[in-house]
Amino acid sequence: MGKRLFNYLVVTFNLLSFLFGAAVLGLGIWASIQSGGLRNIVDEVMFAGIYILIACGALVMLLAFFGCYASVAESKPAIVVYCTALLVAVGLEVVGCVILFAYYDASRNRLTDSYSTKYGIDDKVTKIWDDAQIKGKCCGREYPSDWDSSFYYRANKTYPDSCCVRNDSADILDLVRCYNGEHEFIYTQGCEGLLKLYYYAIAGTTIPAVMFQLISVAIIACLYQHIY
Structure with a gap:
């Protein structure tokens, strides 16, 4: 060459x-x-x-x-x-x-610990998860049902509002149906x-x-x- x-x-x-x-x-x-x-x-x-x-x-x-x-x-x-x-x-x-x-x-373990024990109690963690779920169009770690074992769900019997599907104006489509976990109205992808x-x-x-x-x-x- x-x-x-x-x-x-x-x-x-x-x-x-x-x-x-x-x-x-x-x-x-x-x-x-x-x-x-x-x-x-x-x-x-x-x-x-x-x-x-x-x-x-x-x-x-x-x-x-x-x-x-x-x-x-x-x-x-x-x-x-x-x-x-x-x-x-x-x-x-x-x-x-x-x-x-x-x-x-x-990192996965810290994600689990943060939403299951601190969401709704620690304002910083709550805001972080809300921002992440809204921007990332995700809910929970792997599935929305991950929230079922969290302190927040046990106390409120609902998913966080940030899990709810929103329209182009950032308004929640249907809050009640989101709380019920209906797939068309709640983000189904986990944030992991x-x-x-x-x-x-x-x-x-x-x-x-x-x-x-x-x-x-x-x-x-x-x-x-x-x-x-």
Whole structure:
């Protein structure tokens, strides 16, 4: 293979790395914003993993440009810096994903504890769950029936108003039928589904991103061997 072909490959894989880095960055920001107050309930370490991936996404986007420069300029020092920095980013991405999955069960347990024992008692937790259920169009952890064992349901014999389906004007369609748990009038998806969505969306993007980054390092290392 000639140096020109290596240059083309480096630019191509850095473009792919840039795109996946942008996706990781965007999904990380989306997850941290869309989760609303849920991040104040679930294990905070879990969201540290998301913040690590946000930083890595931004770093990889910058390194993609630097990698193209190092390749076109055929600068050995620049290639060494690029490879080192990209490998550090890959390591941090792996750490971020490990944190996400390692603390998943802890996050689920904290979700359960917060709504079953604190909703309706702790104003902060109540507001967080109401915001999460309205914005996420979800109810309970996995199903609306999860509320049946909560302190709030035992005391009021109803589901929270935030579980009720709303129209475009944010008005509840039918409060009574919502309280009765009728599917057309109560959100049937659990809020844990939001956590799963964040996990799989981010991890599903980070894994191919890491793959393309490692390929970029391998190719530019081959280019390094052809520079005299």
